[in-house]
């Protein structure tokens with residue numbers, strides 16, 4: 614089987630308070646991504662968000678429907694966002710080829726029947742990170758190159774949170790039903806992402822960490838603002854953030870991550886910020 618998936622059910626903050634490290638990791642950590650010659654997916658029941666990867670090395674990979682969808686084809690009732698964090702590759706959507714270089718993205722609208730991933734060079738494959746959410750309408754498929762993204766500089770070296778945030782799949786760049794995706798890169802010397810932390814009970818979120826040195830790690834914080842927990846993350850791991858949870862991390866060296874969201878609205882700025890000195 615070239616496509617593998619796991620299911621993660623939604624959980625209440627009252628229950629998560631009682632989880633030990635093992636249970637917390639079982640429920641929220643995604644450590645099966647970027648396996649060569651596989652499509653690896655996690656179906657979360659928070660907003661029915663799918664986070665996954667496709668790494669075509671020795672052959673192309675076709676995005677097949679999974680049993681959880683009970684649909685004829687994967688995008689029958691879904692939209693899809695893809696960001697390549699590897700070397701050059703391409704995605705063929707119903708016969709049209711889109712070349713994706715490193716850090717380029719593709720939005721694929723609902724209703725497309727065939728999505729095929731390939732790498733230009735099997736020695737250095739493309740690493741496609743994918744997010745998918747339920748969709749009610751078909752919007753055009755669109756490539757988002759580096760020149761199309763909206764870029765914001767955030768934080769400062771004094772507060773160890775200087776970072777560049779790039780919005781790829783947001784409603785001001787591409788028409789979407791509910792999916793939002795972007796990428797944040799920490800500046801050298803800074804460690805904190807998403808600090809001050811926030812929650813948005815209207816949307817869930819998934820962070821996929823990459824560009825972490827193999828000897829380093831990111832400590833990701835989750836939980837209600839007054840009841841936080843942490844999950845240590847390695848390169849190419851993702852973590853599910855329920856709508857009621859903060860999602861913030863501090864790395865032992867610089868790193869990047871892709872954020873993906875879905876839910877009630879498409880308003881990127883709709884966040885309830887937490888006071889740093891009130892976190893517990």
Ligand SMILES: O=C(O)C(=O)C[C@H](O)C(=O)CO
Pocket residue numbers: 767776778795796797806807808813818860872874881884
């Ligand atoms: O570094 C940040 O701050 C982020 O990347 C924040 C995410 O985009 C986010 O949490 C959006 O809700």
Ligand SMILES: [Zn+2]
Pocket residue numbers: 811812813818860884
């Ligand atoms: Zn957020």
